[in-house]
Amino acid sequence: MVTSSISGNYLTTILLFGTIGLFTLCIAKSRGFFHDRSYINVPFSLAQLLSVFVIYLCMTLLGLPILITLSKLIYPLIETETPFPVFVLSWLQLFVIMVTFFLIRAVLSNHNRTIWRHIWKKPSCNQSLAQDIWMGILAWLISFPIVIGIGQLFDFILYLFFHLESYEQVAVRYLKKSIYSPSQLIPALIMITLAAPIIEELLFRGCLQSYLKRYIKKSLAIVFSSICFSAFHFSFSQGIGNVSLLFSLFVFALFLGFIYERQGSLFASISLHMTLNIVSVARILLSSTE
Numbered sequence: 001m002v003t004s005s006i007s008g009n010y011l012t013t014i015l016l017f018g019t020i021g022l023f024t025l026c027i028a029k030s031r032g033f034f035h036d037r038s039y040i041n042v043p044f045s046l047a048q049l050l051s052v053f054v055i056y057l058c059m060t061l062l063g064l065p066i067l068i069t070l071s072k073l074i075y076p077l078i079e080t081e082t083p084f085p086v087f088v089l090s091w092l093q094l095f096v097i098m099v100t101f102f103l104i105r106a107v108l109s110n111h112n113r114t115i116w117r118h119i120w121k122k123p124s125c126n127q128s129l130a131q132d133i134w135m136g137i138l139a140w141l142i143s144f145p146i147v148i149g150i151g152q153l154f155d156f157i158l159y160l161f162f163h164l165e166s167y168e169q170v171a172v173r174y175l176k177k178s179i180y181s182p183s184q185l186i187p188a189l190i191m192i193t194l195a196a197p198i199i200e201e202l203l204f205r206g207c208l209q210s211y212l213k214r215y216i217k218k219s220l221a222i223v224f225s226s227i228c229f230s231a232f233h234f235s236f237s238q239g240i241g242n243v244s245l246l247f248s249l250f251v252f253a254l255f256l257g258f259i260y261e262r263q264g265s266l267f268a269s270i271s272l273h274m275t276l277n278i279v280s281v282a283r284i285l286l287s288s289t290e
Contacts, residue, residue, distance in 0.1 A: 010156035017149035024142045033142065039122035039264040042115060042210040049211045051107050056203060059100040067092050090178065090187035097195045104202065119206040122264030132263050136271025143255040144276070151248035162240055169245060170235045172284060179288050192281055197273035204229045204253070205260040205269050222257030229253040252276065 028034060068089060075084050109116045127135075158164040171192060178184035204225050212221035230249040234242050260269040 006159065007156070010152060010159065013152045014149055014156060017145045017152065021146035021149050024145060028142045033138070034258075035262070037262055037264065039125060039261075040118075041213050042118045042122070043112065044115065044119075044207065044211040044214065046211070048108060048115070049207055052104050052203065052207050055103050055107065056100055056199070059096050059103070063099075064093060064096045067096065085183070087181060087183035087187070090184050090191070094187045094191050094195060097191070097199055101199055101202070108207075119202070119210060120266045125264035127263055127265060129265075129267055132265040132267040133271040135263050136259060136268045136273075137275050139255050139259045139268070139272045140275040140279075143252060143272070144279075147248050147252045147276075150251045151244055154244035154247050158240060158244060164240060169241075170237060175281065175284055176288060179285065189281065193274060193277050197270050197277060200229070200232075201256065201260075201266055201270045201273055204232070205257060206266045209257055209260065218261060222254060222261065226250050226253035226257055229256070 071088055071092065072084050075088075105116055108119070155164075175188055175192065178188040208228060209221050209225040212224055216224075227250060230246045230253055233245060233249055238245060256269045256272055259272055260266060262268070
């Protein structure tokens with residue numbers, strides 16, 4: 001009885017969000033939302049692309065651990081009575097992301113200052129910032145039921161074949177650990193709702209997708225950058241749950257890539273990414289306080 005009840009819940013959710021998703025897609029298509037636009041490609045080189053990802057990986061895989069180690073060594077010299085505060089780790093992570101952002105900007109602006117500007121807003125794009133943000137939010141309304149439906153479908157498959165009923169993403173665990181400590185919660189919220197969307201959209205849409213478009217079709221560039229984006233979120237700690245996460249993120253990334261090309265603006269994809277994260281955070285916070 002329990003098994004049939006869980007299966008029924010999955011199927012109901014999949015059918016509900018699948019139906020809503022198809023409906024929103026049809027409405028969006030009839031309203032011209034998927035109208036393709038062409039903008040001048042960003043003159044992005046392989047050396048610049050590699051340098052951008054090297055900076056990010058070095059800062060997150062080397063810079064952050066070094067900073068954490070140094071902080072733990074220095075802290076006892078300043079304060080000997082209390083243990084090392086956990087919230088410092090969250091602020092250090094946010095600091096590293098900020099430094100990474102400005103290092104990437106410096107590298108991209110070093111040889112050609114127009115590249116940085118064109119990544120954020122394509123030449124000949126006459127859409128306003130408000131229009132870019134609005135289109136990002138509208139893209140969330142269209143993509144959200146589809147992403148949820150895909151996620152639930154693979155959750156159901158994992159339940160059928162592996163009897164996996166529940167798992168938590170790394171970001172969810174990170175937020176839940178911070179929820180009862182304002183000093184931890186504030187940097188966690190900034191990281192998830194602001195810093196992560198900006199740096200990830202800069203890397204995967206602004207840099208990788210822009211580079212790929214010089215050599216392959218726009219649609220293939222979106223697909224490939226979406227694969228890389230979803231693979232970027234793989235975590236060994238999530239185990240088999242990665243399957244559901246990666247497939248739903250891949251679908252979401254297709255919308256991120258599309259809205260970036262449609263608007264010719266990184267602000268549009270950042271807006272879409274931020275909206276999804278904000279809604280997810282709000283849902284976690286509300287469920288945790290019940």
